[in-house]
Amino acid sequence: MTVPTNRFPDDFVWGCATSAYQIEGSPLADGAGMNVWHRFSHTRGRVVNDENGDIACDHYRRYESDIELMKQLGLQAYRFSIAWSRILPEGTGRVNPAGLGFYERLVDRLLEKGIQPTATLFHWDLPVALDDRGGWLNRDIAGWFADYAESVFRRFDDRIKLWATLNEPWVVSDNGYLHGTAAPGHRSLFEAPIATHNLMRAHGAAVQAYRATGRHQIGLVVNIEPKYPASTSSEDVAATRRAEAQMNRQFIEPAMLGRYPEELRDVFGEAWPDWPASDVEQIRQPIDFIGLNYYTRAVVRNDPGAWPLRAAPVRQSQVAHTEMGWEVFPQGLTDTLLWIKDRYGAPPIYVTENGAAFADPATAAGDVLDDPRRVEYFRTHIRAVHDAMRAGVDVRGYFAWSMLDNFEWALGYSKRFGIIHVDYATQKRTPKASATFYSGVIASNGAVL
Ligand SMILES: N#[N+]C[C@@H]1[C@@H](O)[C@H](O)[C@@H](O)[C@@H]2O[C@H]12
Numbered sequence: 001m002t003v004p005t006n007r008f009p010d011d012f013v014w015g016c017a018t019s020a021y022q023i024e025g026s027p028l029a030d031g032a033g034m035n036v037w038h039r040f041s042h043t044r045g046r047v048v049n050d051e052n053g054d055i056a057c058d059h060y061r062r063y064e065s066d067i068e069l070m071k072q073l074g075l076q077a078y079r080f081s082i083a084w085s086r087i088l089p090e091g092t093g094r095v096n097p098a099g100l101g102f103y104e105r106l107v108d109r110l111l112e113k114g115i116q117p118t119a120t121l122f123h124w125d126l127p128v129a130l131d132d133r134g135g136w137l138n139r140d141i142a143g144w145f146a147d148y149a150e151s152v153f154r155r156f157d158d159r160i161k162l163w164a165t166l167n168e169p170w171v172v173s174d175n176g177y178l179h180g181t182a183a184p185g186h187r188s189l190f191e192a193p194i195a196t197h198n199l200m201r202a203h204g205a206a207v208q209a210y211r212a213t214g215r216h217q218i219g220l221v222v223n224i225e226p227k228y229p230a231s232t233s234s235e236d237v238a239a240t241r242r243a244e245a246q247m248n249r250q251f252i253e254p255a256m257l258g259r260y261p262e263e264l265r266d267v268f269g270e271a272w273p274d275w276p277a278s279d280v281e282q283i284r285q286p287i288d289f290i291g292l293n294y295y296t297r298a299v300v301r302n303d304p305g306a307w308p309l310r311a312a313p314v315r316q317s318q319v320a321h322t323e324m325g326w327e328v329f330p331q332g333l334t335d336t337l338l339w340i341k342d343r344y345g346a347p348p349i350y351v352t353e354n355g356a357a358f359a360d361p362a363t364a365a366g367d368v369l370d371d372p373r374r375v376e377y378f379r380t381h382i383r384a385v386h387d388a389m390r391a392g393v394d395v396r397g398y399f400a401w402s403m404l405d406n407f408e409w410a411l412g413y414s415k416r417f418g419i420i421h422v423d424y425a426t427q428k429r430t431p432k433a434s435a436t437f438y439s440g441v442i443a444s445n446g447a448v449l
Pocket of ligand 1: 019022167168223293353401408417
């Protein structure tokens, strides 16, 4: 009997992912400007238990020991984000040397330990100074973002070889401007499309800036949640297309094809402008890869009362779900990787985030009971990546979300995604069983699956 080999290509990259505001702490240290998530989380009622990122995982001060843990895990790469307001406290203009200095120390330490640094320029933590000037609603932000990008490209492109402009712009537009559940906390049908468009214009401007000075690779990280109709009824199928366009194609489509999905006018109505063709052409800058963040799928039904999509998820009973209430559905990762390949011209893809939240209580003895479902989540989803690769998808790497338990945005510290447990009272790190499992996957290049 031939054992199906799960081995990945020799140059396949295994890593973990985090983001600045979720793990660093010290958000205002050493001259950093305030970011919108600091202001949002310090606004009562916005975050579970009114928690915030003032300390988080204290990574700003503990990065050296955290990198030691990465080394012990055998990580080959580490995906982090750069906090815009550490580099440019006012968002534009004056550069903060101490902010650059922190990332310099982080990058150099990673390289010393043989771990590839891969950086995301924007992971939701917009400088407040720019939010106060309109933020993603101000067309000037494309230039502001390009200037910020240039300042870090110049400093780090000799050591960082994989860049991403934006992380999950859908979350910023949908949660931050449409529904108000994320910073900056707006709830407007008219603002969300403007934020979408300026996010993508900023992406295009940063890619153009990179092409002028950069020597390596730059891409866009999108969250894609494949949508499956709850029935074959025309209403459910139409609702599924609306939901799929609004989450899964609103950002990748202009970036890769130079057009917005036509369903967005059906979703936003008169709130969806006729964007100038020149804008969309500027957004469509050739990129070197797509970063895919995958967690789950959605089964969708028509729901006329669900604003503004007129679509609602249908919970799949009798199957496993994570602490987020997300169905465990590894087939959706294979389907999504094949969908990107077939629809967008087979671009190189990195799975830039994949992981699961489970409770993982610490015992009185100080052990951590890693829910065995997290190991199974990683096992089945990494196999799903391999299935897609066997079907011809050009996947270059996989980054587990997340290296550490961390600040889960509006859910505060109530959800644990880490393969390393963090005791927030003591900042003690404890590798979970899933860390041991993932370390074995890396060491065997997937053969242990
Ligand atoms: N929720 N959830 C977990 C995870 C979030 O913590 C990341 O910051 C996002 O990039 C993406 O939403 C995924």
